[in-house]
Amino acid sequence: MAKWFTEAWSAGVRFSVKYARKEYAERTPHQKIAFYESDELGRFFTLDGVMMACEKDEYVYHEMMIHVPMSVRPDICRVLVIGGGDGGSVRELLRYPQIAAITLVEIDERVVTLCERYFPQTSRGLRDARVSLVYADGAAFVANAVDAYDLIVVDSTDPIGPGEGLFSAAFYRDCHRILASDGILVNQHESPYFAATRREMIRAHEKIASLFPVARVYQAFIPTYPSGHWLFGFASKRLDPVADFRAGVQDAADIRTRYYNGEVHRAAFALPNDVREALAPKSK
Numbered sequence: 436m437a438k439w440f441t442e443a444w445s446a447g448v449r450f451s452v453k454y455a456r457k458e459y460a461e462r463t464p465h466q467k468i469a470f471y472e473s474d475e476l477g478r479f480f481t482l483d484g485v486m487m488a489c490e491k492d493e494y495v496y497h498e499m500m501i502h503v504p505m506s507v508r509p510d511i512c513r514v515l516v517i518g519g520g521d522g523g524s525v526r527e528l529l530r531y532p533q534i535a536a537i538t539l540v541e542i543d544e545r546v547v548t549l550c551e552r553y554f555p556q557t558s559r560g561l562r563d564a565r566v567s568l569v570y571a572d573g574a575a576f577v578a579n580a581v582d583a584y585d586l587i588v589v590d591s592t593d594p595i596g597p598g599e600g601l602f603s604a605a606f607y608r609d610c611h612r613i614l615a616s617d618g619i620l621v622n623q624h625e626s627p628y629f630a631a632t633r634r635e636m637i638r639a640h641e642k643i644a645s646l647f648p649v650a651r652v653y654q655a656f657i658p659t660y661p662s663g664h665w666l667f668g669f670a671s672k673r674l675d676p677v678a679d680f681r682a683g684v685q686d687a688a689d690i691r692t693r694y695y696n697g698e699v700h701r702a703a704f705a706l707p708n709d710v711r712e713a714l715a716p717k718s719k
């Protein structure tokens with residue numbers, strides 16, 4: 436009989452993938468992790484029953500998370516990644532020779548260890564000499580951090596379970612404090628389609644926009660995330676992602692991308708009216 440992985444996208448909508456084998460599953464001290472092999476999507480892994488990354492489309496999420504800020508400030512040198520234990524964001528960052536130091540703060544060491552074993556597509560750069568791995572809660576890490584970062588990447592799970600603190604006002608305040616004056620914060624920003632993720636999208640944006648002079652949201656099409664319509668946040672103290680966009684940054688470094696390009700960059704910030712309205716400042 437066929438075996439199906441099923442994830443609830445909302446109370447009334449589910450997403451299912453037929454899989455050939457469950458490669459491995461474990462309950463870590465923080466969450467449940469499982470790796471599956473499927474014909475259609477290749478290898479994929481889940482945390483607490485939620486799809487994190489699959490071989491077929493993980494490049495969309497990771498390219499959009501990294502190449503957008505790198506095309507606004509190409510001389511980014513010091514990077515902090517919060518979450519992202521699968522290594523996909525780090526993989527994209529390592530393609531830039533100008534990046535000297537990447538600190539990855541992942542709450543769950545088992546995500547790193549198991550992705551290295553079962554998901555090499557994203558995790559292969561995690562032992563690079565430029566990467567420092569820290570196993571800690573990202574919110575606690577930034578609360579105590581004093582270093583200045585050029586880029587902070589919040590590659591988190593949804594705001595339930597261990598990821599909750601990474602959507603709090605205190606967390607964004609600490610990120611603002613430790614970001615260099617030309618620094619950029621990017622974060623996974625949920626989806627506008629279903630009520631629960633739409634609520635989180637609005638709440639995250641309100642908090643970020645109250646702290647950062649530049650707070651923009653951009654979108655990508657990621658078929659295996661709820662609704663496929665997924666958002667990212669771009670915040671900075673000065674740099675605007677469209678006005679300050681520099682074309683050709685990847686060409687100069689001979690970086691080939693499968694999803695990201697200059698036209699996608701500009702277009703990603705053009706939001707549909709209903710998303711714009713949901714994110715517009717509310718009159719009190």
Ligand code: SAM
Pocket residue numbers: 482486487488496517518519520521540541542543546571572573574590591592593596597598599600601623
């Ligand atoms: N692309 C993914 C998505 O949205 O489906 C996110 C990928 S990544 C695997 C998310 C990582 O954030 C997980 O490995 C999880 O352990 C980590 N994480 C969750 N809460 C965290 C926290 N408070 N501090 C640091 N890492 C955290």
